[in-house]
Structures are given as C-alpha cells and as structure tokens.
Amino acid sequence: MVFVAGHFGEWLQGRLGPGGPVALVTLACPVRGVRATLETGAPPGLDRPDGLLDACRARRFLAALGRPLPGRVRLAADLPPGGGAGMSTAALVALARLLGAEEERVAAACLSAEGATDPLMRAAPDAVLWAPRRAVALRALPRPPVAEIVGGFLGRPEPTDPADTRFPDIADLAEDWAATLAPDRLRLPARLRDAPGRRQAQDHRGGGDAGTISADRLARLARIASASALRTTALRGPGNDPTAALAARLGALGHARAHTGSARALIFPPGGVPAGAEAALRGAGYACVLRFRTGAT
DSSP: OEEEEEEEEEEEEEESSTTSOEEEEEEEEEEEEEEEEEEETSOSEEEOOTTTOOHHHHHHHHHHHTOOOOEEEEEEESSOTTSSSOHHHHHHHHHHHHTTOOGGGHHHHHHHHHSSOOSTTSSSTTSEEEETTTTEEEEEOOOOBOEEEEEEEOSSOOOOOTTOOOOOBOHHHHHHHHHHHOTTOOSOOGGGTTOTTHHHHHHTOOSHHHHHHHHHHHHHHHHHHHHHHHHHHHHHOOTTOOHHHHHHHHTOSEEEEOSSSSEEEEEEOTTOOOTTHHHHHHHTTOEEEEEEEESBO
C-alpha cells in the first residue's frame, strides 16, 4: 500500500504580475490523502471513486511514465475529488509510486495527465513557490511554522480547469511571504505590522526568542493567506462566502481557501483552537470538517 498526502487549499495563489504565471504555496495536509493498493495476479485494471481519475487521464499518465498496470490497482481518497484538497494529484503520485516509477519523472507525468498539478510529489510540498501549469518550482522557500487548521468544504466541488488563469495578481503577497520566512528578515514589512491575530499567536508561542519569532511569522503568514483568499473571492466568488467572518468570530489568525475548489481553512496557532470550532463550521454549512496541523515541526 502507498499513501500520498494531499493539501487543503493554498496559503496563496494567483498571477505573478498581470501577465505572469499562476503560482501558489500549498497548504499541506499530512493526515488526508490517497491510498493505492495493487492486487498482483488479477487482470490489469484501475478501481477508483467517481471523479478521482478518469480513464483518459490514467492512460496519458501511464504512457508518460512508461509503466503498464501489472495487476488490479485500487485507489481510495479520503476527501472529495474536485474540492481543492489535491486528491487528483495525490492519486497520480500514489499510482506512480505503487508502480515503482522514477521520482524525477512524476511531476512531468502528472502535468501531462492533468494540465495543472499540485506539488504533492515533493518531500516538502509547502517549501516552494510552485507553478501548477508548468509543474516546476519557481522559488525555494522555508516551510511555514506549525499551524493548527480547522477546515471544511463550502459548496460543490470545483475541479481545476488548466486553461483557467483568471486569478488576482499576488506578486506583492509572494514577496511578502518570502520576506516573512527569510531567516535574516525579522523586521516586519510596513503593510504587515499589527497583523490581526498577532497577539493571539504570541499568547500561544513557545518560550524564548525562537517561539516569539515563530509566532510572529505565523501571524504575518496568516494575514498574507487571508489577503490572497479575499482577492480570489472578490474576483471569482462566491459572494456569500462566510469564511472571513467565521475566522474573526472564532479568533483565528486568518483564513485560507482552495483558489479553485471548495476547501476553506481557518488558521490558528498550535493549541489555539477554541472549543466548538468544528461545530461552528458544521453549523455554517461546511462539509467534511477536519482539524490537523501543518507546517515545519
């Protein structure tokens, strides 16, 4: 059995300049993903949930890898396909690893099958600024500090259209993200000072300067994520998205979203999730509510 973790939307996603490439920093979700199993001796075939991996994409992927199916492969996804949780890419990566494909070929094969792919084949998916329609890392980044996420799915699935580039310009947010994570850049950029939630992050930090720096960084990153989510919601909808208001009501540091897809996430410092947060999301209509930790440990 092979397990490949998904993600839960993105910390940020958009165009790097009005005519620039679509780029993102994924919000890694280590506790949900896709499992692939192989029944050797059975006739070759592929069993998978509806919407996870259609026959045409599977054929393109296997051709790109140069690997046939040696038996019956079964794929099982923890989260709904098309929700912005990376299940389609995780399924491809799990299939590739089950078949023993060379790791250096996986990203290009995913791109050939999907046309837009998440960085889930990487050891640290959230440690790059990723170009999903080129399947390349545009920039190496430190991983974000540990955060606690409470999230769910708002509305129907929205599978990614590789031809869709209608995203807001996030060039400034990408630079702020990199500057916030830079080891030698501890002074806040002016637009990130007094980030909402900084006080809560500091209340839950570890002891010493390292804990203070990590807490401050998480608060700033949550503000950047919120700005990215709000820009996408303003451009693409939905107009009645309650995520920002819910984040404020629950005292979250910020919120994130699948920029294509229905996944929504509230960002808290470790140990900072208030009682009843999951129930509040369910009451607001979010489905498949979950809680997990993400970021560097």
